[in-house]
Amino acid sequence: MVVRKELDDGLKQIQDWLGEMGGRVERALRESMTALTNLDMNLARKVLADDLRLNQIEEQIDEAAARLIATQQPVAKDLRRILAGITIASDLERMGDLSVDVAKAAIRLEGQQLVKPLIDLPRMADIVRGMIAESIRAYNEENVDLALKMAKDDDEVDALCGTVFRDLAAIMAGDSGTIGQAMLLSFTARYIERIADHATNIGESVVYLATGKRPELN
Amino acid sequence: MKARAADRVATGVIIGMASLIMLVLVGLIAYLLFRGLSHISWHFLTSPPQSIKAGGGIGPQLFNSLYLLILTMLITIPLGIGAGIYMSQYAKANQLTAFIRLVVEVLSSFPSIVIGLFGLLVFVNLFHMKYSLAAGALALTVFNLPLMVRVTEQALNGVPREQKEAGLALGLSRWKTISSIMLPMAFPAILTGTILAAGRVFGEAAALLFTAGMTTPRLDFGNWNPLDSHSPLNPFRPAETLAVHIWKINSEGRAPDAPEIAAGASAVLIIVVLLFNFGARWLGRAIYRKFTATK
């Protein structure tokens, strides 16, 4: 058995970085949601600051992938692993940006009172965080079943998103003074729903990595 | 179809020619053995010749041939291999070496009688060696040196350059590389050349007539002091070899059984040459195997 150390080490490094990104995105979502629920400005700014590292890791992954393709001539599964790695890194980076958007919404609400206690939004965020964790686990294990199961949660997120829209619409209809805040919270629901879409994209990448086929999970 | 027919004809012709050569060779050996074998006996191989009586042997001549072979090879092999190594590994490619190579070529095509006369003039007369084994051995060296040099040179040139470079790259000196890596690889080819040279020594008569001489003194086979004139080992005594003996009794033999003696001696000559060939090849293979660790 021949070992391709250079290539294998590179692939392992990419995998480790993706794991780190996944952890960071999950935390960013959790913290931004907490910041929004409690209108905690310090926590919201921390989310903004932490995002820099995510962008950095994505660049590192792109660079490593280019190096491995240029110098190690990966083919078949090795090649899919790298291509999937690039796509997943890009998804995670976007998920980080969307978490930042949630944190920014919290910052916009500085000094205001929430029109209603947030219940469905944190629930959405919990589900999506679970999806992020599962998508990364599915990637690490190349577990197609887990990826498919995770993608199903997206429906629940979409349904919750609809509920949030309707509730906020009712509030806006009742009191035009709440329109600004309600719009912002609607956007937040939208951001979280988008994060879930990216998580399903990761699921698609996992299926591609494991089988070479590109399914449509959305 | 035409190409195939031509191919068949060519194959047939080649096989025919090869068969013809084989036939001539086998016929010749069979004829000599058939004529000579009946005459060979222990007595024939060990007793001295008789000049007018029947029942003479070829003992001293057989010994002389073997001894001369050893003496000649003792001189020829180191000289020839040394010169071959020089020509192949040390000599620069210039006009001088080209000239030396030409001289070697010319020398190898000299008729042996001319070498014999050269030996008579230089070794026997000029150096006062008289008719002697030593003079004969030197003449045969002149005769065989070109062959040995050329064979060694070609054998060494046939060793792949990477082998030589591998030795040098390990930090071996040039001589160590040649002696321990290249010579063992060249050994089979050099051995073949040596056997050829030895065969020529055994069968040579013309070059020996006027150098080793046509007589043998009374030899005392109990006396092994190489400086005593009656010792068979004395290199400065005249020595008639088997080939010379055959020539002599054929041309001027007065013994009544001269034709039978000539036939028997010829058969012995052939048998010894064959034995020598096979023996040397077997030994060579064994040595080569030891060098190269091949099975």
Next chain:
Amino acid sequence: MSDTAFYTKDLSVFYGEKQAIKKVSITFPERQVVAFIGPSGCGKSTFLRSLNRMNDVIPGARVEGEIRIGGRDINDPSTDVVRLRQKIGMVWQKPNPFHKSIYENIAFGPRYHGVKDKRNLDEIVESSLRKTALWDEVKDRLHGSALALSGGQQQRLCIARSIAVQPSILLMDEPASALDPVSTAKIEELIAELKRDYSIVIVTHNMYQAARVSDKTAFFLMGDLIEYDETQKMFTNPSNRATDDYISGRFG
């Protein structure tokens, strides 16, 4: 950044009237792999062979400029070329084990350089064969002929032979081009292992191999050094147009 193992300055090599290498200056980092790439006849092998003065063997070859190893110019008349070559191992395109036993192939060099004790020699043989991942394959037939080994094994034996005399530099002239893909991969793996102990220079006509195994790459063209840089840089973003064309397979 690692230390310098050796360097050349304005090195030119001539074969008779023809200039095969034109004033090339390269610095070789210690314990890294430097690959030479370029089309046939670009001078990469000539350059390699000048580093242990193997061009001395070729009539009419002449060298100008400096090659400095540990500060000394190896072409200086006072240089002991025999000692120099002991410090620089070499591996050829075609495996060229000596026509001797596996054991003798390796023990020969150290014994010549003064290791007489049988036990020490045994140790050198074993450790050299282990370093080249050959020990388990040949330990039961150490006294059998080296020529009975497969091509890939022979090449690893040749590498073991050269490291047995404890060089600090290894020169490899297309070491895998005569081997099948599996043997090639093993040689490449071995090179990655060996660079922990040796500074390695490898000539290869397979630029993918250069990309895989080397830390730095030098691109030669008609005796000129066109570009010399980190391998990663050379293969993702070369500075020179000719390098780009060559490694993209758009050359000529």
